[in-house]
Amino acid sequence: MASRRQAVHYRIVPVDPALHLFEVTLTIASPAADGQIVSLPAWIPGSYMVREFARNIIQLRAEASGRKVRLTKLDKHTWRAARCDGPLVLMYQVYAWDLSVRAAHLDQTHGFFNGTSVFLQVHGQESVRHVVDIQPPEGEAYAQWRVATSLPELKARRHRFGTYVAQNYDELIDHPVEMGDFELIRFEAHGVPHEMAVTGRVPNLDKIRLAADLTKICESQIAFFEPNTKKAPMDRYVFLTLAVGDGYGGLEHRASTALICARADLPALGQSAMTEGYRTFLGLCSHEYFHTWNVKRIKPAVFAPYDLRQENYTPLLWLFEGFTSYYDDLTLLRTGLIDAPTYLGLLAKTINGVLRGSGRLKQSVAESSFDAWTKYYRQDENAPNAIVSYYTKGSLVALLFDLTIRRDTRGRKSLDDVMRALWRRYGRQFYSEDGGRGVTEAEVEALFDEVTGLHLKPLFDLAVRGTRDLPLQDMLAAFAVDMTDKAKTGKPSLDVRTKKVGGDCQLANVYEGGAAHAAGLSAGDTLVAMDGIRVSASNLDTLLQRYRAGHIVSVHAFRRDELLTFDLVLHAESAPQFSLTLKEKPLGALRLQRGWLKGR
Numbered sequence: 001m002a003s004r005r006q007a008v009h010y011r012i013v014p015v016d017p018a019l020h021l022f023e024v025t026l027t028i029a030s031p032a033a034d035g036q037i038v039s040l041p042a043w044i045p046g047s048y049m050v051r052e053f054a055r056n057i058i059q060l061r062a063e064a065s066g067r068k069v070r071l072t073k074l075d076k077h078t079w080r081a082a083r084c085d086g087p088l089v090l091m092y093q094v095y096a097w098d099l100s101v102r103a104a105h106l107d108q109t110h111g112f113f114n115g116t117s118v119f120l121q122v123h124g125q126e127s128v129r130h131v132v133d134i135q136p137p138e139g140e141a142y143a144q145w146r147v148a149t150s151l152p153e154l155k156a157r158r159h160r161f162g163t164y165v166a167q168n169y170d171e172l173i174d175h176p177v178e179m180g181d182f183e184l185i186r187f188e189a190h191g192v193p194h195e196m197a198v199t200g201r202v203p204n205l206d207k208i209r210l211a212a213d214l215t216k217i218c219e220s221q222i223a224f225f226e227p228n229t230k231k232a233p234m235d236r237y238v239f240l241t242l243a244v245g246d247g248y249g250g251l252e253h254r255a256s257t258a259l260i261c262a263r264a265d266l267p268a269l270g271q272s273a274m275t276e277g278y279r280t281f282l283g284l285c286s287h288e289y290f291h292t293w294n295v296k297r298i299k300p301a302v303f304a305p306y307d308l309r310q311e312n313y314t315p316l317l318w319l320f321e322g323f324t325s326y327y328d329d330l331t332l333l334r335t336g337l338i339d340a341p342t343y344l345g346l347l348a349k350t351i352n353g354v355l356r357g358s359g360r361l362k363q364s365v366a367e368s369s370f371d372a373w374t375k376y377y378r379q380d381e382n383a384p385n386a387i388v389s390y391y392t393k394g395s396l397v398a399l400l401f402d403l404t405i406r407r408d409t410r411g412r413k414s415l416d417d418v419m420r421a422l423w424r425r426y427g428r429q430f431y432s433e434d435g436g437r438g439v440t441e442a443e444v445e446a447l448f449d450e451v452t453g454l455h456l457k458p459l460f461d462l463a464v465r466g467t468r469d470l471p472l473q474d475m476l477a478a479f480a481v482d483m484t485d486k487a488k489t490g491k492p493s494l495d496v497r498t499k500k501v502g503g504d505c506q507l508a509n510v511y512e513g514g515a516a517h518a519a520g521l522s523a524g525d526t527l528v529a530m531d532g533i534r535v536s537a538s539n540l541d542t543l544l545q546r547y548r549a550g551h552i553v554s555v556h557a558f559r560r561d562e563l564l565t566f567d568l569v570l571h572a573e574s575a576p577q578f579s580l581t582l583k584e585k586p587l588g589a590l591r592l593q594r595g596w597l598k599g600r
């Protein structure tokens, strides 16, 4: 048995950036008497798919007192060391060449890792102190490299290589680490130091604007959850941003987030306009920051603790991802970073996206949450016809709950009150000594009724467990917002989503019930010609403009290199095109609208 103060010790070195290798040395002072078991997580919290990180471990070996210790592999990510005395030392390399926020990446320009990709879990000693010595690569070329992480320093100066510490394994793997010659942006939010490290070349980055805008977002969310004390749940917070040519993604952690974005989305000096790219980036920052409360501390019961060996099923991701998606853009509006028409434009886009696929009529957001591991995270060409997103529909569920509560309590209560109650009861103490235990579906539902004084089971049945379209049009009308389908243009359509493959036009998705489906075309088919005229990736829309809905066209397509011919009846464009507009009256609805959009 290991005592509380005993430590598990890791040393990690970017030993060969050109070959993308980290070398890790793990020292276990008191290995288990009957043979120490170690394993690497199969998934990383926040990204609900089994990724089998252990496949990137190379040359794992063990020794004790200078002698080799035999390792037995028990399964794809677990090993047992033979019984030995004294400190057990494990050495291995990790291949780090995954350019995402989920794993590890290393080359001559920077290094990045999540603990789930590099630190073996020492079974039976998860709750002791975990100490990590983070070393730079060898050579003058790396003299400027620094470290950015929210992992607390033990014997290291801020942003320097040295020794860092976590109080247990769960904490160790919740602080990703960036190393390199990054730009550093610093600001405070309600007294708590925040920083953003930007890796990748971004000419003329407007650091002052970025700091000012992020301050607004962070302060707004801290005040949202703790309106009286404005107390943030962490001592400091780090945004790790990797700027690339084209990319988008984020992963939340308890005191940091790892982001990937397009460099064009970051603001340049001398440009003050709110571009779509920058707005998208701020929305991403807002989303991941909101997770600091919602999913990193308020958690589904099955995540407390995580079982990192296999899938952890929860029907609640609509609450943790969907509601976070609802509040990410709403925060931009409430802080004045975007205006109400822009916000409603984003909302309309989400509504139209959800209504596009027939999968929404087959899978509820609770089911989508449960099956995230095998469906949402592993989408194929049939996804629009088979599943619904707990992100996008989940955010509309949040909207419907928020508006319903505001309307039925005459503006006295809102979803904000429910979120704060979830925070106080299940989140605030999560990492304290007594520890948190997460929240169950039944507790979530009960809390909604308790906080609002309403009976919301019918709404849960409809919106969370049901597959019928949400009654948003009527609800928005009560808030003086018009939801109207733009006049149909009669524009002819194949009811497909296409993608460019080389210069060819390939069908990415064929929407159920649409023109292409009716004619027998399939996702993966390469369109070749329409009425004898060549179709390319760039001219399909132009060709279609010569026709009207109801016209029959002859379509040639390749499937497995075989030429097939289809007679296709063109449909009128069926993709929903709702837009949302603010109305001037009635007064009662305007009062509700103000409360919603301004957060009161």
Ligand SMILES: [Zn+2]
Binding pocket: 287, 288, 291, 320, 321, 324
């Ligand atoms: Zn999220």
